[in-house]
Amino acid sequence: MLRRLGYAVGVKLPARYNDWVLHDATSKYWWARYVLQRSVGIVPLCAVWLLLPGSIWLRLSIVLMAALVAYFYSCAYMEESVEHRLGRQGFPHNTGRRIRAEAAEAKNAEATARYVARYRTPSEG
Secondary structure: OHHHHHHHOOOOOOHHHHHHHHHHHHOOOHHHHHHHHHHHHHHHHHHHHHOOOOOHHHHHHHHHHHHHHHHHHHHHOHHHHHHHHHHHOOOOOOHHHHHHHHHHHHHHHHHHHHHHHHHOOOOOO
16 A cells, blocks of 8 residues: 555655556556546645635635646646656656557557448449
8 A cells, every 4th residue: 555655656666566567657547547646646735725724715716726737737747757657667768658659559450440341342343
């Protein structure tokens, strides 16, 4: 449990977890996992800001604004952050991008083949 929390905030895992880290960075829903991992750092800060003195509307506004900015910047640099994490684990530069691109290419090839089979009939002479 502590290892996963550490990983979520950016701690490098031992080399025996490299396969898991690669899967985490290249799986189908890697972006959702990334956002959840960033929440580990964002949600506690927002909870602390709710405890500040002042009107509830002001505190809620501060929390909303801070969360929006934090998630915006986290998501804006999502691929770079994931590539950096993979690099710290010892993977070559752009490993995650390459694996995700290969998976997308395979998926697109299947979709194209289904489209051609369904909508493109050989023209009769």
